[in-house]
Amino acid sequence: MSRVRGQAPMIRVRRAFGAVVEGEALISREGFSPRYDLDRWTGLISRPGHALEGHNLKDKILITPSAKGGIAAGWAFYDIKHKGIAPKAFVFGVTNPVMVQGAVFAGITITEGWSRDPYAWIRTGDIVRVDPMRKTLELVKARQ
Amino acid sequence: MQLTPDEKKMLRGGDGTAAKEALELQIEVGKFFGAKRLVPVSNVHMMGDIEVMGDSGKAFLERMSQTGAHCAVPTTTNARCIDFDYVAKLKQDPNEAAKEKQLIAYLRKMDVVTADTCINYQTLYQPHRNEHVAWGDTGTVIYANSVFGARSNFEAGPAALAAGITGRVAEYGFHLDAHRRGTFQVNVKTDLKDFADWGALGKLVGEAHQDYFAVPVFNGIKRPPTSDELKHLGASLASYGSMGMFHMVGVTPEAPTLKAAFGGGKPKEVVTITSRDIQHVYAGYSAKNNPLNLVVFSGPQQSLFEMKNLARLLAGRKIKPGSHLFVTTSNGVKSAARALGYLEQIETAGGIVLEGVCFYILQNIGQIRVQNGWSNLVTNSAKLANIIGAHKFNTLLRRTDDCVRIALTGEDA
Numbered sequence: 001m002s003r004v005r006g007q008a009p010m011i012r013v014r015r016a017f018g019a020v021v022e023g024e025a026l027i028s029r030e031g032f033s034p035r036y037d038l039d040r041w042t043g044l045i046s047r048p049g050h051a052l053e054g055h056n057l058k059d060k061i062l063i064t065p066s067a068k069g070g071i072a073a074g075w076a077f078y079d080i081k082h083k084g085i086a087p088k089a090f091v092f093g094v095t096n097p098v099m100v101q102g103a104v105f106a107g108i109t110i111t112e113g114w115s116r117d118p119y120a121w122i123r124t125g126d127i128v129r130v131d132p133m134r135k136t137l138e139l140v141k142a143r144q
Numbered sequence: 145m146q147l148t149p150d151e152k153k154m155l156r157g158g159d160g161t162a163a164k165e166a167l168e169l170q171i172e173v174g175k176f177f178g179a180k181r182l183v184p185v186s187n188v189h190m191m192g193d194i195e196v197m198g199d200s201g202k203a204f205l206e207r208m209s210q211t212g213a214h215c216a217v218p219t220t221t222n223a224r225c226i227d228f229d230y231v232a233k234l235k236q237d238p239n240e241a242a243k244e245k246q247l248i249a250y251l252r253k254m255d256v257v258t259a260d261t262c263i264n265y266q267t268l269y270q271p272h273r274n275e276h277v278a279w280g281d282t283g284t285v286i287y288a289n290s291v292f293g294a295r296s297n298f299e300a301g302p303a304a305l306a307a308g309i310t311g312r313v314a315e316y317g318f319h320l321d322a323h324r325r326g327t328f329q330v331n332v333k334t335d336l337k338d339f340a341d342w343g344a345l346g347k348l349v350g351e352a353h354q355d356y357f358a359v360p361v362f363n364g365i366k367r368p369p370t371s372d373e374l375k376h377l378g379a380s381l382a383s384y385g386s387m388g389m390f391h392m393v394g395v396t397p398e399a400p401t402l403k404a405a406f407g408g409g410k411p412k413e414v415v416t417i418t419s420r421d422i423q424h425v426y427a428g429y430s431a432k433n434n435p436l437n438l439v440v441f442s443g444p445q446q447s448l449f450e451m452k453n454l455a456r457l458l459a460g461r462k463i464k465p466g467s468h469l470f471v472t473t474s475n476g477v478k479s480a481a482r483a484l485g486y487l488e489q490i491e492t493a494g495g496i497v498l499e500g501v502c503f504y505i506l507q508n509i510g511q512i513r514v515q516n517g518w519s520n521l522v523t524n525s526a527k528l529a530n531i532i533g534a535h536k537f538n539t540l541l542r543r544t545d546d547c548v549r550i551a552l553t554g555e556d557a
Contacts, residue, residue: 017176031354036534040198047534066354067386070531071222071280072505074300075197082200096356096386097173097317098280101303104172112176 009121009139013091014113016132017100021088021109022140025128026060027118028052032090033069034076034102043085052124058085061128063118063137065093074098077106089130091118091137111137145174145314146181154310162213166306173303174314182312183319187271188219189264189279190304192251194244195225195507197301202247204302209250219308220269221251222281223262223445223472223502230498235515236508244507256308260500261474262444265292266371273397276319278307282382283375283444283527285318289389291374293397295319298356298388317357318388324398325407326361326391328353334419335366338543339376339450342369343526344425346380347541348417354385361405362392369395372447379444380526429529429540431556434519436540437464439551442472442503443528448480454495455486457548463494468516469551471497495551504528510535522550 030051032038039046043058057080067073077099080086089109090099103110109130114137122128125143130136147155155171157164170182194202224244231241248258259268264279265287271277273293279285280299288294297317299307307313317323330349336342349360360381369377369392381387391399399405441454451473463469471490473481478499481487490497506512513535521537523529524547529539542550546557 015176015178017172036531048536067356068354069386070282070383071191071298071300072196074191074280074302075201078204078302079198079200082198094355094357096388097177097297097303098300100176101169101173101300104169104176105300105302110176 011118011121011137012115013111013135013137016111016135017104018089018107018109018132020129020131020133021061022127022129023059023061023088025063025122025124025126026052026055026057027063027122027124029065029119031066031068032062032064033067034073034080035069037068040076040080041083043080055124057087060087061089061091061130062087063091063122067092067095067099069098071098074102074105077102077108081106081108091130111135145171145179151182151312160212162208162211163309166309169303169306170310170312170314174316177314177316179314179316181315183276183315184311185276185278185307185313186217187269187277188215188217188304188308189222189281189284190219190256190299190308191222191280191301192247192305193224193226193505194240194247195505201301202243205247205250208305209253213254213309215255215308216311217308218257218269219255220257220259220264222260223505224260224500225505225507227498227501234506234508234512236506240507259474261476262502263375263447263474266375266447267474267476276313278304278313280304282388283379285388286378286382286390287375289318289324290378290391290396323357324389325359325409326399326405326411327357327359328361328413328415329411330360330362331414331416332362332364333416334422336373338524338545339373340524340526340541340543341422342373342377343380343524344422344541345417346377347384347425347526347530348421349415350381350383350385350387356386356388358385358387360387360390361399361402361411362390363402365392365395372450375444376525383527383530426541431520431540432538434538436520436522436550436554436556437467438518438520439467439469439522439547440503440528441524441547442470443525443531445502446471446473446477448477451477451481451486451490452484453544454548455489457545458493458495459489461493461552463551464554467551467554469495470503471495472501472503473497473499475499504531513537522547
């Protein structure tokens, strides 16, 4: 999809929890599970064939359309937070309660729903800001 | 959120720091989903083992148990990662096994009943219609909502423990009527004969509609299904579709009619599943020229009736030398199977029956796979076929009889 330039895009999110964070975006059209897709020792997205295979989640803002996986994911966020390999935020299109419970328990920012398609505005490597109070996702600086 | 005087007291720390912390977590999650209040729960089922929680989760449980945390309502545990009788045999890590023992002690100190089963709905507790519970594993939740008409969201381990301590959950999702109505219709135009057929149906419907709030309504089921068949369907839907509820017209309590299942609304979509679709699922799996030397009956744990059937199929036979057949079940079912002679028949044939665990979360399963040179995993559980890929198994979903035949001969049909 072509990128819209020359504007300062702001995407409204529907639901949100956590602190304001700013960081590098890691954006995928594929859903995410911390159990199926992630190496929980290195932070690398490890499942062969995942759209983000080989990328590291650490300190990133993960933008993904959906949550995958079951109940076991609930402990996983706390685990990766304590191992120092957690992302700064999860920005989901749609999610499920396990992801929200897990993120709240770990103190990781999480949002659900977006007012416009982020894929038209944001690329992996861009600097974005998530503001849960204002319920916004903003492009701060596009990757060169 | 509106809080009762008791909840306000709890939030101030009047019931101890553990209850305060638990309620704070629940309120934040409730706020996220726009919950207006908390509702009491009568039963909690939680996932908590060293493989899923790691050292940080164990340290959290230790701290909670030391601060006097105590479950206010009956709370049971899900399948875990270690059957202590098989640690050495499976070459699991003894250090992790020791941690698992400590973790179980912390849970028991908090009054958690460490029953270690993912089929609590068959063996431990059957909630009634409209009863609020807080359950996790996903398979338990979809069964509670759909088959019993009880009310639960997916509750992750820490969230379920919080519910056990406070005796409440935030009222959102499947606790509310609005989310329990059917959203799309599935016309089933085929007979489903084996558990794997029910799982294949769940895969077809779940994969195409991945959404926690999507509620399929199955119509046209020709024969009233058994509990085990509904178990395999639900586990598969929850696994492939992240779904927490389904209706089956004339079978489940909130779907006496098609109209009632949709609660006055209209289906967003109508899909039809035929025997060709089910055949297509089976045809989608391939051994990729690697040996078929691992057959697993797990995810969910086997009921006593499934054990009886496996014993019948394996009686007087021997698993192919070099092949492995694993079964996982609960302590209660294994004990009954022992008393009834089923266990002996399975074990004499060469099967290994693990208790209190799920094959998917076995501690060290990735290494166990490598050590045994396993590439393929054959199972009648669509759920297991879906999730075990995370440990780099190639999976084949097959009907129960076919799974047993593969274990005996190493040959796919």
